[in-house]
Amino acid sequence: MNCKELVYMLEDYIDGTMEEQLRRELSVHIEACEPCLNFLRTYEKTRILCRHIRPDEIPDELRKRLKTFVMEKVRERQRNIEKYLGEEARERLRQVEALLRAYAVNRLPPVVAALFQAHNDRCERCGAFLRSINGGKGPVEITGIPPDVEEHIVEFLDALPPGEATNLT
Amino acid sequence: MTTERVVDDNVLLEGLRRGAPEAVESLFDRYHNRIFGLAMSILKNESDAEEAVQDVFLTVVRKANTFKGNSALYSWMYRICVNACLMRLRGKRRSETVSIEEFMPVFTEEGMHASLIDDWSKEVERKALEKELGQVIQRFTEDLSEKYRVVFVLSDVEGLSNEETAHILGLTVPAVKSRLHRARLYLRERLSGYLQEGKTGPQ
Numbered sequence: 046m047n048c049k050e051l052v053y054m055l056e057d058y059i060d061g062t063m064e065e066q067l068r069r070e071l072s073v074h075i076e077a078c079e080p081c082l083n084f085l086r087t088y089e090k091t092r093i094l095c096r097h098i099r100p101d102e103i104p105d106e107l108r109k110r111l112k113t114f115v116m117e118k119v120r121e122r123q124r125n126i127e128k129y130l131g132e133e134a135r136e137r138l139r140q141v142e143a144l145l146r147a148y149a150v151n152r153l154p155p156v157v158a159a160l161f162q163a164h165n166d167r168c169e170r171c172g173a174f175l176r177s178i179n180g181g182k183g184p185v186e187i188t189g190i191p192p193d194v195e196e197h198i199v200e201f202l203d204a205l206p207p208g209e210a211t212n213l214t
Numbered sequence: 215m216t217t218e219r220v221v222d223d224n225v226l227l228e229g230l231r232r233g234a235p236e237a238v239e240s241l242f243d244r245y246h247n248r249i250f251g252l253a254m255s256i257l258k259n260e261s262d263a264e265e266a267v268q269d270v271f272l273t274v275v276r277k278a279n280t281f282k283g284n285s286a287l288y289s290w291m292y293r294i295c296v297n298a299c300l301m302r303l304r305g306k307r308r309s310e311t312v313s314i315e316e317f318m319p320v321f322t323e324e325g326m327h328a329s330l331i332d333d334w335s336k337e338v339e340r341k342a343l344e345k346e347l348g349q350v351i352q353r354f355t356e357d358l359s360e361k362y363r364v365v366f367v368l369s370d371v372e373g374l375s376n377e378e379t380a381h382i383l384g385l386t387v388p389a390v391k392s393r394l395h396r397a398r399l400y401l402r403e404r405l406s407g408y409l410q411e412g413k414t415g416p417q
């Protein structure tokens with residue numbers, strides 16, 4: 046091994062990934078070659094010195110400015126998400142009310158009516174609520190839908206074939 | 215990274231996925247120093263670093279939902295930070311960068327050292343000098359092109375393993391090692407020059 050080869054393999058030697066045979070050859074060379082020994086020592090020292098450099102601390106003023114900026118953006122984003130979720134919830138409620146109104150005046154499309162009836166026969170909560178709004182016997186004000194009933198109806202609407210749910214509104 | 219930190223990070227991530235402002239605040243408090251330091255090491259300019267840090271935190275908040283957690287949170291953030299920095303460097307006219315080739319070791323035809331190699335490793339052990347040399351190294355790294363600088367900063371300054379650096383930069387481990395080696399050869403040579411100057415130059 047000559048000095049040039051040694052220098053190019055120094056990295057493997059230092060990080061311990063060098064194969065044993067090469068490692069022995071390298072050690073033999075270094076013992077007999079002062080420039081390479083010096084090179085190894087200063088290379089290693091360079092690496093150690095680099096570990097000790099710490100990037101500049103962030104100035105206080107900059108830290109505050111950054112934090113204010115990030116938090117302001119995050120709150121703005123959060124507000125937008127909440128607004129969006131609120132709109133979604135209102136839209137869902139509109140659909141539920143439309144279904145119930147159509148049900149109350151017997152205007153549900155036949156397929157939807159059959160599916161809806163099937164659910165209400167099985168589900169005590171929804172069945173009871175529908176009886177309370179005068180199921181099928183005339184127009185009523187739809188108010189105070191219990192949350193669990195609303196949830197069931199949303200699920201029911203989500204499971205309808207595309208188009209059937211929007212036909213209601 | 216300790217296990218405790220990883221657990222903490224997972225809790226933090228859950229909060230981030232919900233978009234909870236408190237989670238973002240903890241994230242900021244925990245990482246802004248490291249992220250700013252990394253951005254400064256790469257960009258060498260405070261206002262650029264500020265913008266990069268803004269990008270990093272907003273990106274993390276936006277993408278927390280899709281982050282799979284295959285890598286550690288800090289490693290993901292480093293990756294975002296490096297990308298944000300490289301984007302900023304791309305559009306910039308760089309001041310004259312020294313060619314790294316000028317500082318590679320030279321050899322004779324027989325492959326022996328063609329220049330005098332001094333051992334200054336013992337001389338620099340004084341604490342006072344260590345700080346000075348840190349600043350000198352910082353200055354020398356400014357002359358490195360980003361190809362070498364980014365690898366060097368992640369591995370030798372931030373102390374990440376070659377595997378982590380490779381993962382963050384999307385490079386192979388051998389590519390990382392080779393760039394790192396060249397960056398260190400360059401710095402060793404420039405440090406030698408600097409220390410030599412100190413000896414022979416005006417006192």
Ligand SMILES: [Zn+2]
Pocket residue numbers: 047048051074078079080081327
């Ligand atoms: Zn030699």
